[in-house]
Amino acid sequence: MSFTEGKIPVAVQGTRGAYSQLAAEKMFPDGSFLYFKNFGAVISAVDQKLCRFGVLPLENNTYGSVRAVYRLLQTREVSIAYAMRLKIDHVLLAKEGTALQDIRRVISHEQALGQCETFLHSLGDKVSIDACLNTAVAARMTAESDDPALAAVSSPECAEIYGLKVLKRHIADNNSNFTRFICISGKEESGIPGKSEKPNRLSLILTIPHRPGMLSGILDLFAEKNINLLKIESVPIPGKDFEFMFFIDIEETENPETTRKILTELEEICPVVRCLGSYYEEY
Amino acid sequence: MIVILKQNPDKAQLDSLLEWLKAQNIEVHPTVGSHQTILGLIGDTSRVDVDLISALDIVDNVKRVQEPYKNANRKFHPDDTVVRVGDVEIGGGSLTLIAGPCSVESEEQIIGIAKAVKASGAQVLRGGAFKPRTSPYSFQGMQIDGIRLLLKAKEATGLPICTEIMDASQLPLFDDVDILQVGARNMQNFSLLKSLGKTRKPVLLKRGMACSYQDLLMSAEYILAGGNPNVILCERGIRTFETYTRKTLYLACIPSLKALSHLPVIIDPSHATGKSQLVPSMACAAAAAGADGLIIEVHNDPPHAKCDGPQSITPEAFDKLNRKLTAIRNAIRED
Known part of the structure; x- marks a missing residue:
């Protein structure tokens, strides 16, 4: 088991600023987060004890289940130790100097795009909507891209992390937008450190x-x-x-x-x- | 296996990965290059999950390394290794000149040659003290007295010295020697190589006359695996059916070894040809092929040399050669 400065290593899909990280931070205020490019690797990281816990999004009350995670749960041995609901508040991010009307392409995770369908539709036909691996990865891609007409649907935290400007806040169709996250662990764990509530x-x-x-x-x-x-x-x-x-x-x-x-x-x-x-x- | 990291990887995430690999008894050799950071993984990597490591956000790519040499492999270390001997740098296209007699014969001889080669641009003085001779009846070198005289020449000229070590038990005698040469015959003396791996002294490793590149790189691996990164590879001719020259100088080793490995490659045209009249041409050819250095036998009185006189050039010939080498080096320089 690897421990960085005594902190609990937690596997998270995406990169800094991902909603999974925000959920993981609430579960593990002292966690040390390792980011992975896909959900399967989060499970592998826990299986192979690279991380003690892993956090995965399971479903959203607007857009429904995260299919990729359900598919993994069907085939992989997984043990759930904890779960939480996180309020999701999407923002539209772009580079400094880009105005809303300049946007020609919006990227994000398909769940986030689905949760903001009405807003994205209002941008008109000239704007292409493309899915990518993760909401924070979308923000990072936007920051690293040479294309000023690119925007990302991400968490507000990503604006600061990647030096982007918030073009529009609260863009989800439903302002009561929640995602359920599960925390997975090895079978030997019961619950997670620092949380003592009885199972419900x-x-x-x-x-x-x-x-x-x-x-x-x-x-x-x-x-x-x-x-x-x-x-x-x-x-x-x-x-x-x-x-x-x-x-x-x-x-x-x-x-x-x-x-x-x-x-x-x-x-x-x-x-x-x-x-x-x-x-x-x-x- | 090598893990290529994205630029400026997050330290906490990297530490977690390193601790995890360590727990699996995998040795990790990080190389921070100018463009990327590479982790060289050594040990039983067959059970390491490539997919999991590839999926880490801080990781750009993971590759399995088929070659048995790992530390010596350029895949582990994309930038050229530069071995530093005092102010002298060997590697990265340095064309360092190491010159001196085959054997140290007297104080007057070694100091005289040292001064002459220094004046002609040599940066390191060579000279044999312990001589591995084919015949036990041949001159075996001045041994410890030879080292004392080399140190006097070093004091007189400021040139760092390079001399051959034949056995690990001799190491204490080489405390003040700058470059330890491992001769072609000792290239696979693994106990000697292991002992040299424990030091941090530059080692000039000569290719055995019937050894492949892989054999040479595996011998270098012994030294590197012990923790000594200062290895210089040296080609000194291989044994072929041709008997006109003492050995066959295989200059294709320069681009080949440089493609396979990051270690400096230097050429010994003296032992390879065995004929002083061939040495300047082959030295020029080696310089043109991008050698990091040359080790050349220079003797003040070749006909009366106690060892390898026929392949030694005079200080005057060395001076003339050095001017040609400088011109060639300037002609092929890329920057």
């Missing part, structure tokens, strides 16, 4: 036999035990004929026995039952 959420991945009533039967199991479902999402299994994996989050119960029992019952019915973790989600 449990995440499961299931495959369900393709027969009438199977899904409703499974949902009944939760209902019977008076367990509140927080989320249910179906994700296609790559290469299969429209078979799906179900990501189900439930409210963690007071009694660990209840949770254990429901897992046993699910295992009797479902070919795949994976528990991603029982953890606290900060609101």
